[in-house]
Amino acid sequence: MMELLATLADMLGSSAFWIATLRVATPLILGTLGVLICERAGVLNLGIEGIMVAGAFTGWLAVYQGADLWTGVLVAMATGAACGLLHAVLTVWLTVSQHVAGLGLTMFATSLSYFAYRVSFPKVTTPPTIEPFAPLQALDAVPWIGPVLASQTALTLLAIALVPLVGWIIQRTPAGLALRMVGENPAAAEGQGLNVVAVRTAAIVAGSAQMGLAGAFLTLSAFNAFFFNMINGRGWICVALVVFASWRPGKALLGALLFAAFDAAQLRLQQAGGGALPYQLYLMLPYLLSILALIVMARRAAYPQALMKPYRKGER
16 A cells, blocks of 8 residues: 555656646547537537547548648648537538437547548558657746656647637637537526527537547547547547536546546556556546546536427427
8 A cells, every 4th residue: 555655656646647647638538628618509429530530530631631730720620520410410400319410420430531541552561751840848937847748748738728719709708608608508697699500500600620630639639640539438538527517517627637647547557566466457447537537527417408308490
Protein backbone atom coordinates (compact mmCIF):
# COMPACT_ATOMS: atom_id res chain seq x y z
CA MET A 1 0.00 0.00 0.00
CA MET A 2 2.80 2.41 0.90
CA GLU A 3 4.51 1.69 -2.41
CA LEU A 4 1.26 2.41 -4.26
CA LEU A 5 0.79 5.70 -2.44
CA ALA A 6 4.39 6.66 -3.17
CA THR A 7 3.86 5.84 -6.84
CA LEU A 8 0.71 7.98 -6.95
CA ALA A 9 2.49 10.88 -5.25
CA ASP A 10 5.39 10.72 -7.69
CA MET A 11 2.97 10.48 -10.60
CA LEU A 12 0.92 13.51 -9.56
CA GLY A 13 4.08 15.54 -9.14
CA SER A 14 5.43 14.57 -12.54
CA SER A 15 5.02 16.95 -15.47
CA ALA A 16 5.04 13.93 -17.82
CA PHE A 17 1.81 12.70 -16.22
CA TRP A 18 0.04 16.02 -16.74
CA ILE A 19 1.37 16.31 -20.29
CA ALA A 20 -0.14 12.89 -21.09
CA THR A 21 -3.39 13.79 -19.32
CA LEU A 22 -3.89 16.97 -21.33
CA ARG A 23 -3.05 15.21 -24.58
CA VAL A 24 -5.50 12.37 -23.92
CA ALA A 25 -8.19 14.85 -22.82
CA THR A 26 -8.05 17.06 -25.94
CA PRO A 27 -10.19 14.96 -28.33
CA LEU A 28 -12.57 14.24 -25.45
CA ILE A 29 -12.99 17.97 -24.77
CA LEU A 30 -13.73 18.71 -28.42
CA GLY A 31 -16.07 15.76 -28.88
CA THR A 32 -17.92 16.39 -25.63
CA LEU A 33 -18.55 20.02 -26.56
CA GLY A 34 -19.92 18.85 -29.90
CA VAL A 35 -22.31 16.38 -28.27
CA LEU A 36 -23.31 19.00 -25.69
CA ILE A 37 -24.31 21.51 -28.37
CA CYS A 38 -26.46 18.91 -30.14
CA GLU A 39 -28.15 17.74 -26.96
CA ARG A 40 -28.80 21.26 -25.72
CA ALA A 41 -30.95 21.61 -28.83
CA GLY A 42 -32.77 18.38 -27.97
CA VAL A 43 -31.01 16.00 -30.39
CA LEU A 44 -28.93 12.98 -29.40
CA ASN A 45 -26.08 12.51 -31.87
CA LEU A 46 -24.80 8.93 -31.65
CA GLY A 47 -23.04 9.46 -34.96
CA ILE A 48 -20.06 10.98 -33.13
CA GLU A 49 -17.90 7.88 -33.40
CA GLY A 50 -18.23 7.78 -37.19
CA ILE A 51 -17.92 11.56 -37.50
CA MET A 52 -14.63 11.46 -35.60
CA VAL A 53 -13.35 8.73 -37.92
CA ALA A 54 -14.37 10.71 -41.00
CA GLY A 55 -12.82 13.92 -39.66
CA ALA A 56 -9.60 12.13 -38.77
CA PHE A 57 -9.32 10.61 -42.25
CA THR A 58 -10.29 13.58 -44.42
CA GLY A 59 -8.18 16.06 -42.44
CA TRP A 60 -5.15 13.78 -42.64
CA LEU A 61 -5.71 12.99 -46.33
CA ALA A 62 -5.91 16.70 -47.20
CA VAL A 63 -2.56 17.33 -45.52
CA TYR A 64 -1.04 14.23 -47.12
CA GLN A 65 -2.15 15.54 -50.52
CA GLY A 66 -0.27 18.81 -49.95
CA ALA A 67 -2.57 21.09 -47.93
CA ASP A 68 -1.25 22.87 -44.85
CA LEU A 69 -2.25 21.67 -41.38
CA TRP A 70 -4.87 24.34 -40.72
CA THR A 71 -6.51 23.59 -44.05
CA GLY A 72 -6.63 19.97 -42.93
CA VAL A 73 -8.39 21.12 -39.76
CA LEU A 74 -10.97 23.02 -41.83
CA VAL A 75 -11.50 20.01 -44.10
CA ALA A 76 -12.11 17.79 -41.06
CA MET A 77 -14.59 20.29 -39.63
CA ALA A 78 -16.36 20.58 -42.98
CA THR A 79 -16.61 16.79 -43.12
CA GLY A 80 -18.09 16.74 -39.63
CA ALA A 81 -20.55 19.49 -40.58
CA ALA A 82 -21.64 17.52 -43.67
CA CYS A 83 -22.23 14.43 -41.54
CA GLY A 84 -24.15 16.59 -39.07
CA LEU A 85 -26.34 17.94 -41.86
CA LEU A 86 -27.18 14.38 -42.89
CA HIS A 87 -28.06 13.57 -39.29
CA ALA A 88 -30.22 16.70 -39.09
CA VAL A 89 -32.11 15.78 -42.25
CA LEU A 90 -32.89 12.36 -40.80
CA THR A 91 -33.72 13.31 -37.22
CA VAL A 92 -35.06 16.88 -37.45
CA TRP A 93 -36.58 17.15 -40.90
CA LEU A 94 -37.80 13.55 -41.29
CA THR A 95 -38.11 12.86 -37.51
CA VAL A 96 -36.42 9.46 -37.78
CA SER A 97 -35.42 7.81 -34.49
CA GLN A 98 -32.35 9.63 -33.17
CA HIS A 99 -30.83 6.40 -31.86
CA VAL A 100 -31.19 4.56 -35.17
CA ALA A 101 -30.03 7.52 -37.28
CA GLY A 102 -26.99 8.11 -35.08
CA LEU A 103 -25.85 4.50 -35.06
CA GLY A 104 -26.47 4.28 -38.80
CA LEU A 105 -24.38 7.41 -39.34
CA THR A 106 -21.55 5.95 -37.29
CA MET A 107 -21.50 2.76 -39.37
CA PHE A 108 -21.83 4.68 -42.65
CA ALA A 109 -19.10 7.27 -41.93
CA THR A 110 -16.71 4.68 -40.49
CA SER A 111 -17.15 2.23 -43.37
CA LEU A 112 -16.91 4.96 -45.99
CA SER A 113 -13.69 6.30 -44.45
CA TYR A 114 -12.11 2.85 -44.34
CA PHE A 115 -13.20 2.16 -47.91
CA ALA A 116 -11.77 5.49 -49.10
CA TYR A 117 -8.49 4.73 -47.33
CA ARG A 118 -8.21 1.33 -49.04
CA VAL A 119 -9.01 2.86 -52.43
CA SER A 120 -6.50 5.68 -51.93
CA PHE A 121 -3.72 3.38 -50.69
CA PRO A 122 -4.40 -0.08 -52.14
CA LYS A 123 -0.87 -1.46 -51.81
CA VAL A 124 0.28 0.22 -48.60
CA THR A 125 1.21 -2.08 -45.72
CA THR A 126 2.16 0.64 -43.22
CA PRO A 127 0.18 3.89 -42.84
CA PRO A 128 1.72 6.85 -44.72
CA THR A 129 2.77 9.69 -42.43
CA ILE A 130 2.62 13.49 -42.43
CA GLU A 131 4.34 16.24 -40.45
CA PRO A 132 1.91 16.98 -37.59
CA PHE A 133 1.46 20.11 -35.51
CA ALA A 134 4.60 20.93 -33.54
CA PRO A 135 4.58 21.47 -29.76
CA LEU A 136 4.42 25.11 -28.65
CA GLN A 137 7.91 25.33 -27.15
CA ALA A 138 7.60 29.10 -26.63
CA LEU A 139 5.15 28.44 -23.77
CA ASP A 140 7.88 26.84 -21.68
CA ALA A 141 8.48 30.22 -20.02
CA VAL A 142 4.97 30.30 -18.51
CA PRO A 143 5.25 29.93 -14.70
CA TRP A 144 4.20 26.62 -13.12
CA ILE A 145 2.47 25.06 -16.14
CA GLY A 146 4.99 26.05 -18.80
CA PRO A 147 6.54 22.56 -19.22
CA VAL A 148 3.07 21.04 -19.62
CA LEU A 149 1.85 23.59 -22.16
CA ALA A 150 5.12 23.53 -24.10
CA SER A 151 4.56 19.88 -24.94
CA GLN A 152 1.07 20.51 -26.35
CA THR A 153 0.05 21.72 -29.78
CA ALA A 154 -2.17 24.57 -30.94
CA LEU A 155 -5.18 22.26 -31.16
CA THR A 156 -5.03 21.53 -27.44
CA LEU A 157 -5.04 25.24 -26.62
CA LEU A 158 -7.90 25.69 -29.08
CA ALA A 159 -9.89 22.96 -27.31
CA ILE A 160 -9.39 24.64 -23.93
CA ALA A 161 -10.31 28.05 -25.34
CA LEU A 162 -13.52 26.66 -26.83
CA VAL A 163 -14.84 25.67 -23.39
CA PRO A 164 -15.48 29.21 -22.08
CA LEU A 165 -16.46 30.36 -25.58
CA VAL A 166 -19.17 27.69 -25.91
CA GLY A 167 -20.32 28.36 -22.35
CA TRP A 168 -20.61 32.07 -23.06
CA ILE A 169 -22.52 31.51 -26.29
CA ILE A 170 -24.99 29.14 -24.64
CA GLN A 171 -25.60 31.23 -21.52
CA ARG A 172 -25.10 34.83 -22.64
CA THR A 173 -26.17 35.25 -26.25
CA PRO A 174 -29.51 35.27 -28.11
CA ALA A 175 -28.31 32.28 -30.15
CA GLY A 176 -27.64 30.37 -26.93
CA LEU A 177 -31.07 31.28 -25.58
CA ALA A 178 -32.69 29.99 -28.77
CA LEU A 179 -30.63 26.79 -28.48
CA ARG A 180 -31.78 26.21 -24.91
CA MET A 181 -35.40 27.02 -25.72
CA VAL A 182 -35.69 24.44 -28.50
CA GLY A 183 -34.02 21.90 -26.23
CA GLU A 184 -36.39 22.53 -23.35
CA ASN A 185 -39.72 23.43 -24.96
CA PRO A 186 -39.75 23.58 -28.77
CA ALA A 187 -43.48 24.42 -28.87
CA ALA A 188 -42.89 27.51 -26.72
CA ALA A 189 -39.90 28.42 -28.88
CA GLU A 190 -42.08 28.19 -31.97
CA GLY A 191 -44.64 30.40 -30.24
CA GLN A 192 -41.93 33.04 -29.82
CA GLY A 193 -41.26 33.01 -33.55
CA LEU A 194 -38.23 30.73 -33.59
CA ASN A 195 -37.76 28.22 -36.38
CA VAL A 196 -37.16 25.04 -34.37
CA VAL A 197 -36.00 23.04 -37.39
CA ALA A 198 -33.45 25.70 -38.37
CA VAL A 199 -32.09 26.07 -34.83
CA ARG A 200 -31.74 22.33 -34.30
CA THR A 201 -30.14 21.89 -37.71
CA ALA A 202 -27.62 24.64 -37.03
CA ALA A 203 -26.80 23.14 -33.63
CA ILE A 204 -26.23 19.66 -35.07
CA VAL A 205 -24.04 21.00 -37.87
CA ALA A 206 -21.96 23.12 -35.46
CA GLY A 207 -21.63 20.31 -32.93
CA SER A 208 -20.68 17.79 -35.59
CA ALA A 209 -18.00 20.16 -36.93
CA GLN A 210 -16.39 20.03 -33.49
CA MET A 211 -16.61 16.23 -33.56
CA GLY A 212 -14.74 16.26 -36.87
CA LEU A 213 -12.12 18.51 -35.27
CA ALA A 214 -11.81 16.02 -32.40
CA GLY A 215 -10.98 13.29 -34.90
CA ALA A 216 -8.53 15.53 -36.75
CA PHE A 217 -6.58 16.08 -33.53
CA LEU A 218 -5.63 12.42 -33.51
CA THR A 219 -4.19 12.37 -37.04
CA LEU A 220 -2.81 15.91 -37.22
CA SER A 221 -1.48 16.35 -33.69
CA ALA A 222 -1.42 13.29 -31.43
CA PHE A 223 -0.21 11.00 -34.25
CA ASN A 224 1.01 11.55 -37.80
CA ALA A 225 -0.99 8.90 -39.64
CA PHE A 226 -4.46 7.45 -40.04
CA PHE A 227 -5.08 3.85 -39.05
CA PHE A 228 -8.13 1.71 -38.42
CA ASN A 229 -9.80 1.74 -34.99
CA MET A 230 -7.84 4.79 -33.87
CA ILE A 231 -10.96 6.44 -32.41
CA ASN A 232 -11.31 3.40 -30.14
CA GLY A 233 -14.60 4.32 -28.47
CA ARG A 234 -13.71 7.93 -27.67
CA GLY A 235 -17.02 9.06 -29.18
CA TRP A 236 -19.05 6.96 -26.77
CA ILE A 237 -17.00 8.32 -23.87
CA CYS A 238 -17.92 11.85 -24.99
CA VAL A 239 -21.62 10.96 -24.90
CA ALA A 240 -21.23 9.76 -21.30
CA LEU A 241 -19.17 12.82 -20.33
CA VAL A 242 -22.03 15.12 -21.34
CA VAL A 243 -24.24 13.43 -18.75
CA PHE A 244 -21.42 13.65 -16.19
CA ALA A 245 -21.13 17.37 -16.95
CA SER A 246 -24.89 17.97 -16.59
CA TRP A 247 -24.79 19.62 -20.02
CA ARG A 248 -22.39 22.36 -18.84
CA PRO A 249 -19.17 23.13 -20.78
CA GLY A 250 -17.07 23.84 -17.67
CA LYS A 251 -17.93 20.52 -16.08
CA ALA A 252 -17.37 18.84 -19.44
CA LEU A 253 -13.75 20.03 -19.32
CA LEU A 254 -13.43 18.65 -15.79
CA GLY A 255 -14.90 15.30 -16.83
CA ALA A 256 -12.58 14.99 -19.83
CA LEU A 257 -9.54 15.77 -17.69
CA LEU A 258 -10.70 13.31 -15.03
CA PHE A 259 -11.08 10.44 -17.49
CA ALA A 260 -7.77 11.34 -19.15
CA ALA A 261 -6.04 11.35 -15.77
CA PHE A 262 -7.41 7.89 -15.01
CA ASP A 263 -6.21 6.68 -18.42
CA ALA A 264 -2.74 8.17 -17.99
CA ALA A 265 -2.53 6.76 -14.46
CA GLN A 266 -3.31 3.18 -15.46
CA LEU A 267 -0.33 3.09 -17.82
CA ARG A 268 2.02 4.17 -15.04
CA LEU A 269 0.43 1.83 -12.51
CA GLN A 270 1.01 -1.05 -14.91
CA GLN A 271 4.69 -0.23 -15.00
CA ALA A 272 4.88 0.20 -11.23
CA GLY A 273 2.99 -3.05 -10.62
CA GLY A 274 5.65 -5.12 -12.35
CA GLY A 275 3.14 -7.65 -13.66
CA ALA A 276 1.77 -8.54 -10.23
CA LEU A 277 -1.78 -8.06 -11.54
CA PRO A 278 -3.21 -8.82 -14.99
CA TYR A 279 -2.86 -5.79 -17.24
CA GLN A 280 -6.58 -6.01 -18.08
CA LEU A 281 -7.36 -4.81 -14.55
CA TYR A 282 -5.37 -1.66 -15.15
CA LEU A 283 -7.04 -1.12 -18.53
CA MET A 284 -10.41 -1.43 -16.81
CA LEU A 285 -9.53 1.13 -14.12
CA PRO A 286 -10.32 4.42 -15.97
CA TYR A 287 -13.66 3.09 -17.21
CA LEU A 288 -14.63 1.74 -13.79
CA LEU A 289 -13.78 4.99 -12.02
CA SER A 290 -15.56 6.99 -14.73
CA ILE A 291 -18.70 4.87 -14.35
CA LEU A 292 -18.68 5.48 -10.60
CA ALA A 293 -18.25 9.22 -11.13
CA LEU A 294 -21.02 9.17 -13.75
CA ILE A 295 -23.41 7.44 -11.35
CA VAL A 296 -22.76 10.03 -8.66
CA MET A 297 -23.10 13.03 -10.97
CA ALA A 298 -25.96 11.77 -13.15
CA ARG A 299 -28.36 11.53 -10.20
CA ARG A 300 -28.33 15.32 -9.93
CA ALA A 301 -28.20 16.06 -13.67
CA ALA A 302 -30.94 18.25 -15.17
CA TYR A 303 -31.21 17.11 -18.78
CA PRO A 304 -32.89 19.11 -21.57
CA GLN A 305 -36.60 18.29 -21.36
CA ALA A 306 -37.05 17.85 -25.12
CA LEU A 307 -33.96 15.64 -25.56
CA MET A 308 -34.64 12.77 -28.00
CA LYS A 309 -38.19 13.97 -28.60
CA PRO A 310 -38.95 14.60 -32.29
CA TYR A 311 -40.71 17.86 -33.06
CA ARG A 312 -43.31 18.40 -35.75
CA LYS A 313 -44.37 21.94 -36.41
CA GLY A 314 -47.85 22.77 -35.15
CA GLU A 315 -48.07 19.75 -32.83
CA ARG A 316 -48.49 20.14 -29.07
